[in-house]
Amino acid sequence: xxxxxxLERALSNVTESRVKxxxxxxxxxxxxxxxxxxxxxxxxxxxxxxxxxxxxxCALEMIHTYSLIHDDLPAMDNDDLRRGRPxxxxxxxxxxxxxxxxxxxxxxxxxxxSAAVDPAIVVKGIRILSEMAGPDGMVYGQILDxxxxxxxxxxDIRKVHKYKTGCLLSAPLMxxxxxxxxxxxxxxxxxxxxxxxxxxxxxxxxxxDITKTAEDLGKSNSDxxxxxxxxxxxxxEEASRAEVAALYSDCRSQIAKFRGFDSASLIKxxxxxxxxxx
Amino acid sequence: xxxxxxLERALSNVTESRVKxxxxxxxxxxxxxxxxxxxxxxxxxxxxxxxxxxxxxCALEMIHTYSLIHDDLPAMDNDDLRRGRPxxxxxxxxxxxxxxxxxxxxxxxxxxxSAAVDPAIVVKGIRILSEMAGPDGMVYGQILDxxxxxxxxxxDIRKVHKYKTGCLLSAPLMxxxxxxxxxxxxxxxxxxxxxxxxxxxxxxxxxxDITKTAEDLGKSNSDxxxxxxxxxxxxxEEASRAEVAALYSDCRSQIAKFRGFDSASLIKxxxxxxxxxx
Numbered sequence: 001x002x003x004x005x006x007l008e009r010a011l012s013n014v015t016e017s018r019v020k021x022x023x024x025x026x027x028x029x030x031x032x033x034x035x036x037x038x039x040x041x042x043x044x045x046x047x048x049x050x051x052x053x054x055x056x057x058c059a060l061e062m063i064h065t066y067s068l069i070h071d072d073l074p075a076m077d078n079d080d081l082r083r084g085r086p087x088x089x090x091x092x093x094x095x096x097x098x099x100x101x102x103x104x105x106x107x108x109x110x111x112x113x114s115a116a117v118d119p120a121i122v123v124k125g126i127r128i129l130s131e132m133a134g135p136d137g138m139v140y141g142q143i144l145d146x147x148x149x150x151x152x153x154x155x156d157i158r159k160v161h162k163y164k165t166g167c168l169l170s171a172p173l174m175x176x177x178x179x180x181x182x183x184x185x186x187x188x189x190x191x192x193x194x195x196x197x198x199x200x201x202x203x204x205x206x207x208x209d210i211t212k213t214a215e216d217l218g219k220s221n222s223d224x225x226x227x228x229x230x231x232x233x234x235x236x237e238e239a240s241r242a243e244v245a246a247l248y249s250d251c252r253s254q255i256a257k258f259r260g261f262d263s264a265s266l267i268k269x270x271x272x273x274x275x276x277x278x
Numbered sequence: 279x280x281x282x283x284x285l286e287r288a289l290s291n292v293t294e295s296r297v298k299x300x301x302x303x304x305x306x307x308x309x310x311x312x313x314x315x316x317x318x319x320x321x322x323x324x325x326x327x328x329x330x331x332x333x334x335x336c337a338l339e340m341i342h343t344y345s346l347i348h349d350d351l352p353a354m355d356n357d358d359l360r361r362g363r364p365x366x367x368x369x370x371x372x373x374x375x376x377x378x379x380x381x382x383x384x385x386x387x388x389x390x391x392s393a394a395v396d397p398a399i400v401v402k403g404i405r406i407l408s409e410m411a412g413p414d415g416m417v418y419g420q421i422l423d424x425x426x427x428x429x430x431x432x433x434d435i436r437k438v439h440k441y442k443t444g445c446l447l448s449a450p451l452m453x454x455x456x457x458x459x460x461x462x463x464x465x466x467x468x469x470x471x472x473x474x475x476x477x478x479x480x481x482x483x484x485x486x487d488i489t490k491t492a493e494d495l496g497k498s499n500s501d502x503x504x505x506x507x508x509x510x511x512x513x514x515e516e517a518s519r520a521e522v523a524a525l526y527s528d529c530r531s532q533i534a535k536f537r538g539f540d541s542a543s544l545i546k547x548x549x550x551x552x553x554x555x556x
Binding site: 017019066070076093094102103105106109112113114118120123126130131140142144146147 | 292293295296297298301344348351353354371372373374376377379380381383384385387388390391392396397398400401404405407408409411412413414417418420421422424425
């Protein structure tokens with residue numbers, strides 16, 4: 001089964017309703033499915049059947065999707081387009097979009113709590129997932145991003161990206177390591193890999209935003225419209241590209257060092273993520 | 279420690295930020311703390327230290343609070359007052375209120391996953407909590423409520439209340455029974471008690487809405503303003519009061535029948551909830 005089929009299966013037991021329709025609209029809108037695939041690659045690298053991570057993989061994608069739906073709302077980024085289609089509140093309405101986000105976030109934990117692994121591991125996975133997604137993680141990053149000082153420095157923006165993007169890329173790596181029963185210091189090392197990946201990913205996004213049009217990206221360019229400070233504004237395009245290359249290279253060497261971990265396939269995935277800018 | 283202190287403690291580890299401030303503003307705004315107290319009463323009735331339910335009790339109150347914050351938003355009920363104070367989006371702003379709700383919902387699962395009980399019970403509790411709060415529970419009730427047919431019957435409205443209010447009153451009863459290691463059919467019987475309690479509670483609210491002013495209630499009366507169909511509209515005040523009395527009486531006799539459960543204290547709590555209308 002591919003990821004699209006797994007997500008369809010994850011939604012299949014939810015009661016039919018307008019809110020489910022709205023959840024499904026955004027969840028099944030495509031996208032790179034990076035977070036689920038990161039989890040599958042970590043499990044494979046540790047020699048574990050990736051399907052052991054099925055519920056957490058779907059939960060991660062649901063949380064990512066909820067964050068996009070709420071981010072696009074008029075009170076937040078006020079975006080009309082996402083992946084070439086109307087955003088959730090444009091396709092449905094604002095109230096339904098708020099509830100669809102709430103529904104995906106809650107259902108994510110319902111799925112995670114149904115994971116077919118040892119209960120102690122499920123609990124650990126849920127602790128990681130909620131910490132990385134909540135007011136110490138992604139939600140913290142979102143409030144930092146919203147209240148950003150126009151005089152931000154690269155250090156400030158790094159912090160925003162660390163939480164807003166990095167935490168939800170760390171989560172699949174950490175949950176994979178938790179399912180593989182790795183000790184806490186190793187889980188923490190995976191956390192750092194995710195942060196770097198998130199930062200690299202976000203700077204790449206900023207570079208893409210200045211070099212591509214909205215039509216190419218399939219979304220409206222709210223960052224430019226909202227006159228956000230980006231790393232590219234601060235460091236310039238050339239230095240930003242160099243920083244991205246350095247961060248990805250750092251990720252790869254960290255990944256290669258994990259003991260008992262066959263890193264080839266995950267490193268190939270990092271290469272593919274990096275390649276999207278070229 | 280009373281519930282206010284427990285909630286303060288539950289928030290104390292969250293990173294300081296504007297979103298935490300907004301989460302705290304609504305979480306610590308008082309309220310009857312019915313859901314945590316229902317959980318504590320069920321544990322006491324089964325002879326278990328109520329503090330075993332501390333994390334789930336706080337999680338329930340966080341989920342209840344997030345639902346109020348999102349419900350009050352301009353795109354939803356558009357209320358300016360809640361418990362005699364400005365609603366979250368009036369005190370902060372819409373974007374912060376959306377994030378505060380998201381933060382409380384996510385943090386609820388983080389707390390629940392830190393509960394100091396057996397991991398298998400934690401997982402079961404999280405499964406109950408997420409099912410009762412999500413798109414098969416409270417969120418389903420909210421979408422039904424939003425898209426309600428003006429020609430609704432009592433049966434339709436019962437369904438809305440069952441999900442919108444009942445599910446989150448069932449959750450503490452069911453989680454209490456799960457911590458007390460009761461079998462699934464008993465947990466399901468507690469589910470039904472919560473549904474009846476929710477229906478009674480909601481009809482009481484409707485009666486209060488027509489007999490008290492906004493100032494008495496400490497909230498603006500959006501239901502009347504939005505011309506919602508209520509049970510009181512449909513059945514009339516007298517029949518509604520009789521229905522409430524019958525539902526509470528039904529709850530009490532169901533509670534009294536649970537084996538190995540000392541029901542006196544929980545029944546007293548049901549009496550106190552019923553008494554608020556008189």
